[in-house]
Amino acid sequence: MPEPRLRSLLEQAAALARQAAELLVRMQDDDLSVTRKDLLDVVTAADLASERLVIDGLRRLTPQAAILSEEAGFSGSSQAPRWIVDPLDGTVNYAGGLPWFSVTMAYQENGRTLLGLTHAPLAGVVALYAEGGVATVNDRPAAVSATSRLADAVVSICLTSHYAPEDMERTNDVIRRLSALCRGVRVLVSGGLEMSLVAAGRLDAFIGLKADIVSHAAAMPLVRAARGRVTTVAGTDSRDEDPEKIVSNGLIHEELLAAIRSA
Numbered sequence: 331m332p333e334p335r336l337r338s339l340l341e342q343a344a345a346l347a348r349q350a351a352e353l354l355v356r357m358q359d360d361d362l363s364v365t366r367k368d369l370l371d372v373v374t375a376a377d378l379a380s381e382r383l384v385i386d387g388l389r390r391l392t393p394q395a396a397i398l399s400e401e402a403g404f405s406g407s408s409q410a411p412r413w414i415v416d417p418l419d420g421t422v423n424y425a426g427g428l429p430w431f432s433v434t435m436a437y438q439e440n441g442r443t444l445l446g447l448t449h450a451p452l453a454g455v456v457a458l459y460a461e462g463g464v465a466t467v468n469d470r471p472a473a474v475s476a477t478s479r480l481a482d483a484v485v486s487i488c489l490t491s492h493y494a495p496e497d498m499e500r501t502n503d504v505i506r507r508l509s510a511l512c513r514g515v516r517v518l519v520s521g522g523l524e525m526s527l528v529a530a531g532r533l534d535a536f537i538g539l540k541a542d543i544v545s546h547a548a549a550m551p552l553v554r555a556a557r558g559r560v561t562t563v564a565g566t567d568s569r570d571e572d573p574e575k576i577v578s579n580g581l582i583h584e585e586l587l588a589a590i591r592s593a
Contacts, residue, residue, distance in 0.1 A: 332462035339391065340445050340460045343435055346387040350380045350417060350433045351451040358424060374425055377401055380417035380433060388413050388435075395437070400544045411439045414570070416544040419448075420520030422490070429453050434522035436547035443570075446548035448522040457526035457552055465555035467530035472556035474579035475531040480589060483534035483582050486516040486524045488541065497540050500593075504537065507593035521575070525549035528577050529556040535578035535586055539563075543570050550575070559583045563590055 332340070357376040381401050388397060392413070396406025399415040406412065413435060418424060420431030429452035437445035446459035457467045465472040477483050485508055489501045508515050516533075518524055522545050527533040529552045538546065547570050550560050561567055562574040565587055578586055 332460040332464055336444055336460050336462065337464075339437065340447070340458060340464065342391050343388070343437065343445060344447055344449075344456075344458060346384060346391070347433045347435055347447045347449040348456075349387070350383050351449040353383060354380055354418060354424065354431065354433070355451050358427065373401060374418070374421060376424065377418045377421055381415070384415055384417050384433070384435065388415070392437075398544065400542075411437065413437055414544055414547040416522065419522045419545045420518075423518070423520060430518045430520045430523060432520055432523045432526075434545060434548040438547075443547060443551045446550070446552055448526045448548050448552075450520070450523045450526070453523055455523060455526055455530070457529060457549060459548070459552040459555060461551070465529070465552055467526055467552075470530075472529040472552055473531055474528060474553070474556045474558040474581075475534050476581070477534045477579060478581045480511050480582050480585040481513065483512050483586075484514040484516065485512050485535040485537065485586070486518050486527075486533055487537040488519055488521060488524075488539070489517050490519055493540060501539055503593040504539065504590050507589055511589050521545040522549050525553055525560075525575075525577050528558055528579065529553045531556075531579070534582060536575070537577070537586075537590065538573075538575040540573045541575040542573075546570075546575055553577055561587070563587060 396412040416434045424431040432450035435447045444461045448457040524536040559580045
């Protein structure tokens with residue numbers, strides 16, 4: 331089991347994530363004041379309200395910790411423990427009234443993720459990780475799928491409007507390749523949620539070829555605790571700052587990497 335300090339912090343952070351998720355659900359049918367951010371990407375009033383709630387709560391819980399958040403950026407000392415937060419992962423889905431969005435939070439000390447939380451209220455997914463023994467999705471032990479062939483796999487991939495043209499072309503090439511090799515390819519665009527679904531055995535793999543740190547840091551250790559893999563296209567373990575996040579149940583990983591490299 332995790333040490334008492336981490337157990338307590340996980341419980342309090344999970345309660346904060348739940349409050350933020352409930353706020354997002356309440357606001358989804360309101361006038362969201364959608365504004366442009368990067369290219370066709372958007373930010374809403376709900377992003378900012380959830381971020382304020384989360385940041386204020388984390389500062390009360392851990393006043394000494396730095397915070398890296400999607401909209402507010404980085405605050406605090408680079409030498410301190412830090413939280414990595416996406417207060418609304420899947421904004422375009424959310425603004426369109428779709429259920430594929432989440433609140434994600436990761437807590438790190440000395441570059442090591444000790445806690446990870448993903449709360450997706452309308453998708454019905456609450457994923458929790460704490461170093462030392464907690465790795466659950468909806469209170470069940472996280473466990474990846476037993477799918478052993480890419481031909482039987484359902485794979486999700488991130489493709490967003492703020493990709494540069496070369497990133498868009500690369501991702502479309504991978505989608506075309508995988509569409510001929512997999513049982514199904516899905517584009518949901520809520521990385522923390524999708525990685526949690528891999529950890530729960532509901533998706534066999536997730537591909538992010540230009541993944542940001544804030545949406546993915548929380549779920550990476552959860553996938554690994556569930557006996558999955560998170561690597562770059564080259565096959566090395568992916569770090570928070572690496573843009574490539576190739577996530578799978580492990581059994582199809584080499585076949586998946588080969589397919590991506592051939593695209």
